[in-house]
Amino acid sequence: MLAITQTPLFSYEATQSAARIVKDFVYDLYFPVHGLSSKDIFTYCPTLISIESMVYQVDLVAENAKAVNVVQTENQDFQTLTMQKYSFFKLLKKLDFYDPEIEKQLAMGEEFVKLENKVTAGGVIDHSEVMRIAELRSSDVRLLHCILFRLLGKPYDEKLLSLLWPVEVIADIVNDFIDYADDVNQDQYNTYRMFVKLYKEKAPDYIKAELDKYENSFKDQLNLFSIDDKQSLISACSQFLKAHSAEIPQPILE
Numbered sequence: 001m002l003a004i005t006q007t008p009l010f011s012y013e014a015t016q017s018a019a020r021i022v023k024d025f026v027y028d029l030y031f032p033v034h035g036l037s038s039k040d041i042f043t044y045c046p047t048l049i050s051i052e053s054m055v056y057q058v059d060l061v062a063e064n065a066k067a068v069n070v071v072q073t074e075n076q077d078f079q080t081l082t083m084q085k086y087s088f089f090k091l092l093k094k095l096d097f098y099d100p101e102i103e104k105q106l107a108m109g110e111e112f113v114k115l116e117n118k119v120t121a122g123g124v125i126d127h128s129e130v131m132r133i134a135e136l137r138s139s140d141v142r143l144l145h146c147i148l149f150r151l152l153g154k155p156y157d158e159k160l161l162s163l164l165w166p167v168e169v170i171a172d173i174v175n176d177f178i179d180y181a182d183d184v185n186q187d188q189y190n191t192y193r194m195f196v197k198l199y200k201e202k203a204p205d206y207i208k209a210e211l212d213k214y215e216n217s218f219k220d221q222l223n224l225f226s227i228d229d230k231q232s233l234i235s236a237c238s239q240f241l242k243a244h245s246a247e248i249p250q251p252i253l254e
Helices: 012-033 038-065 078-095 100-122 127-137 139-152 158-183 191-222 227-243
Strands: none
Touching: 012 038, 012 078, 012 139, 012 158, 012 227, 038 078, 038 100, 038 139, 078 100, 078 227, 127 139, 127 191, 139 158, 139 227, 158 191, 158 227, 191 227
């Protein structure tokens, strides 16, 4: 599959992380929503892990360049990211996965990389930027969901994609609760860490308000589904969020 490009698209490290992401989101959330089970893992997950590995490789490059605005400097990291993007798009088109919905998720992923790099390189943040990054960060799993639709031969269900969006954002923020102390020690970007920088001791209250907003969005959108679908979606999403839950950590004032 990778023979169509001379550019290495992902590393072993990226594949390890991709497998975890596919397990956490595709297997734990999208499989139940689509009525899939463990017997379907080897049918769909190898392709999805490969795709996520490519996405995560871009993230690794961006993390290595966090001290420099790669868009402004157009340094070696910028060249690497550009080459990765070209090779990734070429492969998606070769696999017939490229369409307007996929393109939209890729554009959101690119916006995420640029905005996060801008924040980490510049050190200046505001609430709207932090939340925009939080919302963009799960574009990779939404990309996987879109590709799963393609693999299943189903048309995109915009109502379902929209319903799961706040669930994906919540799960991503909660993951940052789990990683918070390590990310502080390693000077990594973390949504909750940014809230602590902005709001100090009041950060838990502010992040809780954001989580409540996404939870309410999910509940509101559930009303668009039939009673039977609503119950199955509540069950799948509740189990997913229960498995991916964590307490809001005490702020570490840096």
